[in-house]
Structure formats: structure tokens, C-alpha cells
Amino acid sequence: MNDITVNEANTEQAAPAERVPTQPKPPTQAAKPPASRPETTKPAATTAKPPxxxxxxxxxxxxxxxxxxxxxxxxxxxxxxxxxxxxxxxxxxxxRYLNRELSWLDFNARVLTLAEDKSTPLLERAKFLAIFASNLDEFYMVRVAGLKRRLQTGLPVRRPGFLPPTEQLEQIAERTSALMSRQSRVFAEEIVPALADEHIRIVRWSELDPAERERMRASFREQIFPVLTPLAVDPAHPFPYISGLSLNLAVVVREKDGGPELFARIKVPNNVPRFFALDRVTRDGARNMRFLPVEELIAAHLGQLFPGMQVAEHHLFRVTRNAEVELDEDRDEDLLQALERELARRRFGPPVRLEVAASISDHVLELLVRELDMDSHDVLRVPGLLDLTALWEIYNGVDRPDLKDPPFVPATHPHFAEGETPRSVFARLRDHDILVHHPYHSFSTSVQRFIEQAAADPNVLAIKLTLYRTSGDSPIVDALVDAAEAGKQVVVLVEVKARFDEKANIGWARTLERAGCHVVYGLVGLKTHTKTALVVRQEGNHIRRYCHVGTGNYHPKTARLYEDYGLLTADPEVGADLTDLFNVLTGYSRQTSYRxxxxxxxxxxxxxxxxxxxxxxxxxxxxxxxxxxxxxxxxxxxxxxxxxxxxxxxxxxxxxxxxxxxxxxxxxxxxxxxxxxxxxxxxxxxxxxxxxxxxxxxxxxxxxxxxxxxxxxxxxxxxxxxxxxxxxxxxxxxxxxxxxxxxxxxxxxxxxxxxxxxxxxxxxxxxxxxxxx
The missing domain is CATH 3.30.870.10 (Endonuclease Chain A)
Known part of the structure; x- marks a missing residue:
């Protein structure tokens, strides 16, 4: 993340590092290695070089x-x-060690501190609340779920300073409850009033005027009512499956002339916006932006879902489930098929957290806890709006630059700036290494340009790249497809086990395979997290290798939000190292040392x-x-x-x-x-x-x-x-x-x-x- 000026003066070039030995145990390769490798690529030396x-x-x-x-x-x-x-x-x-899980909660508390900071632009504060909520969701889906699994299976604790799972879960519940109280307080007492002062309001059904209600009734009939399915719970209707992170209404109804209370669940559809926008212009010409939560709209029309019945009470709740995917890679012959099977099962992971509206009645909460097989440590009562990750909708939907960070356009690194006579990335790397710092330095005019020029250059023989995560409309993937269609050898290691990106990466793997790329899925028992690219280019009578090694993914969108470094180099030793590394990743290399x-x-x-x-x-x-x-x-x-x-x-x-x-x-x-x-x-x-x-x-x-x-x-x-x-x-x-x-x-x-x-x-x-x- 920066562009630091460096004045020119005389200095000495640092000597190449000695070859760094590694232990000889190689990982086993997973399915689908590339069919071939560039014949012109020369293998790296295997003996140590003196400085x-x-x-x-x-x-x-x-x-x-x-x-x-x-x-x-x-x-x-x-x-x-x-x-x-x-x-x-x-x-x-x-x-001498602090507890890992509690330290993570401390990290998320620091994120919450940014939301509490009044010097931060208002919509940025709302964004940090959304990030805090999203972080906590993932913490429960992965870390708390792992602790619960350890507790249930009785796995021993071997790490020093590691608290027993029961004690950790108790401390996590206590710490999380305090953090959620802080989150709810800052949202209700600071963010909501400050947004209202800026004519941005989150409203309830009772606050709408007759004309707005009529518009919302039409939206309900056309967009929401057809997809709602009330599910009763009685001896003939078992308690329904509650999908992870979905919003749900727990509804209690009874006959109009009396009788026992009956329970039903309604899932809030996730294919409609969380907030319905209502704009209103006041007499003085000010624009009021008003947002109605979708659960408010559904709750106002429950009578249409239970005609002939009396709605006694309704409460919002949300369940978080274990989202880990477990694969037996030694048993499964096709990793993609096995992963797709496990992704389908992820929806049915055991519940690890139950969030409920603070106003929920005791008997409805008892029913939810009993039917979901949870205990009191798993329950979080949330005052106010449930699931503040939805604040992203308001952040992205409100066009108020004065309430956000000033706009920023990443700069092209000076060495990649086009002069009167444009030079290729390769020509510049032959002069010296270039270290880029995203998002201060543009990803598109450095790393992306490197891959795109390699794809278009007729002298490039091969491109090899590791793909851990990328964007939905990835120009990196497009360039690799173009390179393969142009007859270049393209080898891509797609890490299909990248958490929460498994489905997207399976899709990228198949797209690349259809284009003629050699695609491998990683190594058995390991995730391939390294960020490396190797371009092999014919230059006269010899071959030169150009390389990128980075700290972040080949993801153009996050490159504008994440701070990362990338080294672009034509150094022969780095080229030899990446050749050795890709041979380990794609074949049966026993490479044991690097330079x-x-x-x-x-x-x-x-x-x-x-x-x-x-x-x-x-x-x-x-x-x-x-x-x-x-x-x-x-x-x-x-x-x-x-x-x-x-x-x-x-x-x-x-x-x-x-x-x-x-x-x-x-x-x-x-x-x-x-x-x-x-x-x-x-x-x-x-x-x-x-x-x-x-x-x-x-x-x-x-x-x-x-x-x-x-x-x-x-x-x-x-x-x-x-x-x-x-x-x-x-x-x-x-x-x-x-x-x-x-x-x-x-x-x-x-x-x-x-x-x-x-x-x-x-x-x-x-x-x-x-x-x-």
C-alpha cells in the first residue's frame, strides 16, 4: 500500500542469498496433473550456490x-x-501464550472501536459495524464450530497454554455477549441518530404514511408473498431445517375463538433486498432516504399467510452452523466431485449459535433451543436490528461521498508509467526488480498487465500461476484463457479447497480446463496458498523467466481494498526457484532446496x-x-x-x-x-x-x-x-x-x-x- 519516493544515489547490489535447504518430505499430488510441461524450460540446479x-x-x-x-x-x-x-x-x-480464540475476539473488538470512533466518516462507521458482524459470523462457523467438535469427540489438548474447550466456550460466550452489546449500543445510540440527522433513516412499518404503505403492499404481493412458505410445527409437521445465516420469523398463532398456541416458522427470502428503499423529498427540498427492513414488511402482512388465524406474537431469529468441509483426500479419487458433495452437506452442519431478538418470549426461545439441540451458551439476545452485515446495502446504496472516505485512485508504479516510448513489463524487469505495494500502486497496471502482456506476447512459451481466490469477472482468468487459446502452455493450480470460495474455484477450474489449460487442484493434505506466477519467454537463442511472488491473491477487486506487496523480477535464481516449486506442485518432484x-x-x-x-x-x-x-x-x-x-x-x-x-x-x-x-x-x-x-x-x-x-x-x-x-x-x-x-x-x-x-x-x-x- 504505498508509493515511496527513493532518491537516486550510489550503492552496492545485494548479493544473492544462499540456497535455503528444506526437509525432503514431499507432499503427494492430487488429481489431474498437467499433461505436459514446457520442453524449453531448463530445470534449476539442485546444488547449493555460494553467495x-x-x-x-x-x-x-x-x-x-x-x-x-x-x-x-x-x-x-x-x-x-x-x-x-x-x-x-x-x-x-x-x-507465556495468550489464547488464540480470545485474541481473535480482541481483534474484532478493535474493528468495533473503529465503528465507535466519531472522527471516522459516518457511513464508514456503519461499514465497520457490518465488517464486525461478518467477522463474528465466520468466527462461529469455523473456530467455535471446531471447539464444539473437539469437545464432542473428546480430542486431547496438546498445545501449551491451550484452555479446555469448555472453558474456552464459556469465555467466548461471555466476551461475545459484551461485544454484541457494544455493537447494538453504538448502532442504536450513535449510528442511527447520526444517519437520521443526515436524512437517512431505517424505519418501521408504523412510521410509513398511507401512500408508502400502499407501495409496500404492492411490493409484498409481487416480490415476496409468492416465495414465502410458512412451516407449521405439530405432530404432523416436524420442526423444519433452519439454514445457516438465514433470517427467520418464529410466529405463534391461535384460533380466533381461542384454543392452544401453535408455532410456525417463516424464512425471510435471501433473494430479495434486506432493505426496501423509500425516497421522500421534504418541503424544503431535502431528500430523505428511508429504508424498510424486509422482515418488517413480512411481519406487517402475516395475516395473509395465516388467514382465519390470530397472530399472537412473532420474533426474528438467526442460526449459525458449522461451515467446515471435511474431505478424505486419500480415499476420494475425484477431488472436485468429492468437494461438491461436501459443499452440499455444509448446509446441514450442526448449529453453533442462535441469535434472537431481545424481545423474544421465554417459551418461544425454549422451543427454539430444544428443537435446535442447543444450550444457553449458544444463545445471543440482540437488541435492535438483527444481522448488521446488511449495513453493506446502505453503505453501497447511499450516494453520499461526504459521509465516506475521500475517493482514491491507485497510482501506476513509476517504473510502469508509460513514457513517450512505452516499454513492456518484460523490458522493465530486465533492468531491475520492481516491488509494488497495493492498493497504493495499481494492480491493473502492474500484476494484471504482467499476465495480460504474457498472454498476448508471441514470444511467451508458458505461463504458470497459482490461483487461490479471484473476482467474479476475473481479467486474470480471461488472460489465461486467451493464452491457452493462442497455443501457449498454461498451467494453473486452482486451490479448490479455499474456504468459502470452493464453489467459485470449482467453476474457474472447469472454465480453464475447457480453454485448454492444464489445471491441478493442489496437493493431497495441503492447501496451496502461495501467490506465485512464472512466465517463460523465448528471447533470441535463450529462455528467460519472469516472476511474480506476492502476499495477496490474484484478485483485482480486493487489490483495491487489501494492503499487499508483490515482487516482479527477472532474477534467474527466483525463476529457477519457481520452476522447482511448480514442478513440486504439478508433478512428483523431490525438490528439497531453494535459492x-x-x-x-x-x-x-x-x-x-x-x-x-x-x-x-x-x-x-x-x-x-x-x-x-x-x-x-x-x-x-x-x-x-x-x-x-x-x-x-x-x-x-x-x-x-x-x-x-x-x-x-x-x-x-x-x-x-x-x-x-x-x-x-x-x-x-x-x-x-x-x-x-x-x-x-x-x-x-x-x-x-x-x-x-x-x-x-x-x-x-x-x-x-x-x-x-x-x-x-x-x-x-x-x-x-x-x-x-x-x-x-x-x-x-x-x-x-x-x-x-x-x-x-x-x-x-x-x-x-x-x-x-
Whole structure:
């Protein structure tokens, strides 16, 4: 996310990294490997290369700036021929980890804090409420569902610091209830009145005038009534299935002349808008935008659904279900068919949460809890509007730029800007590596252009790419289809097991197969999460490989919302590494080492810990800076604790879950943890080891979690170009600056918001200044 200016001056080119060994155990490949590979692609060497001598950069740039203020001014010495021995390790306390699930709830509480911040534009505050609600839905569908499954199956707890499932579920219920109360309060007491002041109202049926009611009656007859199906519950009608995340009305009716109460359920249709828009212009010419929730419209017409009966009461409720998909990949011969079968079963996962309107009567709630086989910990009483994810409709439907963040157009990276004589992406990459920072740098004029030019270039022989998630109208997929139809060899690894994108990815896989692409679905037992692309191009009498390694998906839409880095390079070592990696992904390669990559599941954790240990050996001269989405892995955390104990400064920028306790005397007093949340979702993973001239910088797809390090194919690439190193250094320094506003974590697990400048706004201003300059 930035465009950082770099003045040109003389410096030395960083030497290529030594080949990084990985453990030899290769994963087993899943169904449908590509039928063939480019015959012209030369296999990479399999022996380790010694570091090359430093050479002058082709385009001289400024030397990296000074280290962050807290570590600036210290003398930087050249690395020793042999690193000092790592000091003897001290015993670490048993309570050194924060609980993962509660830490995630702390993250969502920080999102809620942004909705509570009155300095945030009003519709952006509503958007953060929708994000908070959506996050909580997924937390229950995945994390709480996993805890319940562990509890039911009696699986043992092996991780240190891991609370028993029962205790975790109790704490989650208590913490979630408090967060939902905060959410409801800020919505009812702040957002709703503030929207009303701006002539934007969410109204009830009773607030409509006669003309508006007549319009809504017509909408009900034409759009809603035909698809409603009231389902009775009695000895002849069993309790109906309640689909996950659907809105439902629990209705109690009785005969008009008395008699017992009868229960029925009505599902609110999900193929109509949640809000019906009603515009009204006042006498003074002001436009009032009014939104009627669809459940209000249905409730006002329940008499038409139960003619001859008296409606005694009705209440809104919502069920969340386990959404995990379980596959036996060793048994299933066709992964796509197996996955489609399991996706159909996802709808019937066990319920894990019941949200009800706060006004629900006790006897109706008891019936729902009993029929859904839930307990009191699973129930959340919600005052006001249920399912605030629907606020996205209002955010997108209200054209009020004054109530949103200022518009922003991503800038083309200076090296990709068209001059008087346009040059191809390939020509520019032959000059030097280019590090792009989305969304500050445009995805369409960098990564997307790279793939599209490769598809159209007659000299390109092959394109290989990993596809984890992409947009519904993906120009990346279109380019790959064009390339295959033009006769190029196109190999695409489509990760059909990407959570909540399984159905879309199955569709992309079949689209690519029909176009003649070689499509593989990942590796048995692993998800392929790495973000890599390789282009093989014939140039005269030799072949050159062009590469992209990134931290985010090939997703043009999220590239405007997610902060991510991407390295574009023609470096032969990266090209050889990606060739080796794709051979592992598509065939039966036993590749065990890489040059400028760290590859999971066998190499990332070890590579990171080795580099942390190198800083441990340097004591107070050491520096580790990590920017990740989540930090959970105990081995990495323990290595960071030992670094702190030996005097190494450790700066951590963790957007989401952090299980490490910073600032604890004799354990982590040299560790500082910050979380940056804002307009863009901080998604990049950046790793820095060392100070000054000896610093190593890496970017990639891996978070520091068990799933990423043990159960996924991930890749980190070393950034060796001085301009790229300078850019990463500046952003890390900005994030850790004393002037920067962020959330900070203390040793007791509490997060505190510190005032200061918004780092994302600072990066945006830097882009604007550079473009205008």
C-alpha cells in the first residue's frame, strides 16, 4: 500500500542469498496433473550456490535510510565470517501464550472501536459495524464450530497454554455477549441518530404514511408473498431445517375463538433486498432516504399467510452452523466431485449459535433451543436490528461521498508509467526488480498487465500461476484463457479447497480446463496458498523467466481494498526457484532446496527461526521486525522470546491474532506489538532480520500459524533490490514510529489505542505527492 519516493544515489547490489535447504518430505499430488510441461524450460540446479560477489546496481539508488528511531544511531558492522554462538537458552514460563480464540475476539473488538470512533466518516462507521458482524459470523462457523467438535469427540489438548474447550466456550460466550452489546449500543445510540440527522433513516412499518404503505403492499404481493412458505410445527409437521445465516420469523398463532398456541416458522427470502428503499423529498427540498427492513414488511402482512388465524406474537431469529468441509483426500479419487458433495452437506452442519431478538418470549426461545439441540451458551439476545452485515446495502446504496472516505485512485508504479516510448513489463524487469505495494500502486497496471502482456506476447512459451481466490469477472482468468487459446502452455493450480470460495474455484477450474489449460487442484493434505506466477519467454537463442511472488491473491477487486506487496523480477535464481516449486506442485518432484525462497510446509518455520537465532547471537545489535496477519506458532513465539531475552529489539505488526505476550520482564521486555486497522485491510506479510547493510527482507504468503507453516504450501521471497528494501524499511519504520496511531498490546493481553497519525493516510499522501510532483 504505498508509493515511496527513493532518491537516486550510489550503492552496492545485494548479493544473492544462499540456497535455503528444506526437509525432503514431499507432499503427494492430487488429481489431474498437467499433461505436459514446457520442453524449453531448463530445470534449476539442485546444488547449493555460494553467495555471489557484490556487484554495482544497474540503476543506482539511495542507500537504505537509518533504522527506526528506537534503534537508530547504532554502529552497523559487517557480518562476521562465523556468527557467535547462540547464548544458552533460559527456561520460559508456562503462561507465556495468550489464547488464540480470545485474541481473535480482541481483534474484532478493535474493528468495533473503529465503528465507535466519531472522527471516522459516518457511513464508514456503519461499514465497520457490518465488517464486525461478518467477522463474528465466520468466527462461529469455523473456530467455535471446531471447539464444539473437539469437545464432542473428546480430542486431547496438546498445545501449551491451550484452555479446555469448555472453558474456552464459556469465555467466548461471555466476551461475545459484551461485544454484541457494544455493537447494538453504538448502532442504536450513535449510528442511527447520526444517519437520521443526515436524512437517512431505517424505519418501521408504523412510521410509513398511507401512500408508502400502499407501495409496500404492492411490493409484498409481487416480490415476496409468492416465495414465502410458512412451516407449521405439530405432530404432523416436524420442526423444519433452519439454514445457516438465514433470517427467520418464529410466529405463534391461535384460533380466533381461542384454543392452544401453535408455532410456525417463516424464512425471510435471501433473494430479495434486506432493505426496501423509500425516497421522500421534504418541503424544503431535502431528500430523505428511508429504508424498510424486509422482515418488517413480512411481519406487517402475516395475516395473509395465516388467514382465519390470530397472530399472537412473532420474533426474528438467526442460526449459525458449522461451515467446515471435511474431505478424505486419500480415499476420494475425484477431488472436485468429492468437494461438491461436501459443499452440499455444509448446509446441514450442526448449529453453533442462535441469535434472537431481545424481545423474544421465554417459551418461544425454549422451543427454539430444544428443537435446535442447543444450550444457553449458544444463545445471543440482540437488541435492535438483527444481522448488521446488511449495513453493506446502505453503505453501497447511499450516494453520499461526504459521509465516506475521500475517493482514491491507485497510482501506476513509476517504473510502469508509460513514457513517450512505452516499454513492456518484460523490458522493465530486465533492468531491475520492481516491488509494488497495493492498493497504493495499481494492480491493473502492474500484476494484471504482467499476465495480460504474457498472454498476448508471441514470444511467451508458458505461463504458470497459482490461483487461490479471484473476482467474479476475473481479467486474470480471461488472460489465461486467451493464452491457452493462442497455443501457449498454461498451467494453473486452482486451490479448490479455499474456504468459502470452493464453489467459485470449482467453476474457474472447469472454465480453464475447457480453454485448454492444464489445471491441478493442489496437493493431497495441503492447501496451496502461495501467490506465485512464472512466465517463460523465448528471447533470441535463450529462455528467460519472469516472476511474480506476492502476499495477496490474484484478485483485482480486493487489490483495491487489501494492503499487499508483490515482487516482479527477472532474477534467474527466483525463476529457477519457481520452476522447482511448480514442478513440486504439478508433478512428483523431490525438490528439497531453494535459492531465494522459503517454502512451507517444510522450510518457512525453520528459515524464520534460523534468522531470528542469528540475531540472538548478536545480542543488542540484533533486530527483528515482522508484519503479519496472525502470530500463533509456539516455536516462532519462543524464538522471539529468546531474542528479547538476549537484548534483540523485536517489532511486531500483527493485524489479527497475537498469542505472544510483549513487555513482560525477563521474558519479552524488548518486544513491541502493534496492530494497524483502517481504511485498507493490512494483509501483507513482511519479515526483516538485521540492521543496516546486513538486513534481510522477505515478503510472502505465510502467516505465523500452524495451518500456514504445516498444512499449506507457502512461499516467501527475499527482496534484494536496494529500492525494494528501502521501501519495506520505510513502511516498517512508519508503522513503528512514535508518531503513528495504532493499537498496542501489553503483557496482560489488553490492547490500547494510541493516538497519532494514520499510517495509511500518510502512505496515501506520499502517493499523491509523488504523482503530482
Amino acid at each position: 555471489a560477489a557484490a556487484e554495482p546496481a544497474e540503476k543506482p539508488v539511495e542507500k537504505p535510510a537509518e533504522d527506526p528511531p528506537a534503534v537508530a544511531g547504532e554502529e552497523v558492522t559487517a557480518p562476521e565470517a562465523a556468527a557467535p554462538e547462540v547464548p544458552e537458552r533460559k527456561p520460559l514460563p508456562e503462561d 531465494r525462497l522459503l517454502v512451507a510446509p517444510h522450510g518457512v518455520r525453520r528459515g524464520i527461526i534460523e534468522r531470528i537465532d542469528r540475531e540472538v547471537a548478536l545480542g543488542t545489535e540484533g533486530l527483528v521486525q515482522l508484519k503479519v496477519n496472525s502470530l500463533v506458532d509456539e516455536e516462532v513465539i519462543d524464538s522471539l522470546y529468546r531474542a528479547s531475552q538476549s537484548g534483540v529489539r523485536v517489532d511486531l505488526i500483527v493485524r489479527g491474532i497475537c498469542a505472544l505476550r510483549p513487555g513482560v520482564p525477563d521474558l519479552s521486555e524488548n518486544i513491541h506489538v502493534r496492530s494497524v486497522l483502517g481504511r485498507f485491510l493490512e494483509h501483507s506479510r513482511v519479515f526483516r532480520f538485521g540492521r543496516g547493510a546486513r538486513a534481510e527482507y522477505w515478503i510472502g504468503s505465510a502467516d505465523l500459524m500452524h495451518r500456514n507453516l504445516d498444512r499449506r504450501v507457502e512461499a516467501l521471497v527475499q527482496v534484494t533490490d536496494p529500492a525494494g528494501q528501502e521501501e519495506l524499511h520505510r513502511v516498517l519504520t512508519l508503522m513503528m514510529s512514535e508518531d503513528t496511531g495504532a493499537f498496542e498490546l501489553s503483557g496482560n493481553g489488553q490492547w490500547h489505542r494510541r493516538p497519532g497519525k494514520n499510517p495509511q493516510e500518510a502512505l496515501l499522501r506520499r502517493i499523491v505527492d509523488r504523482v503530482e510532483g
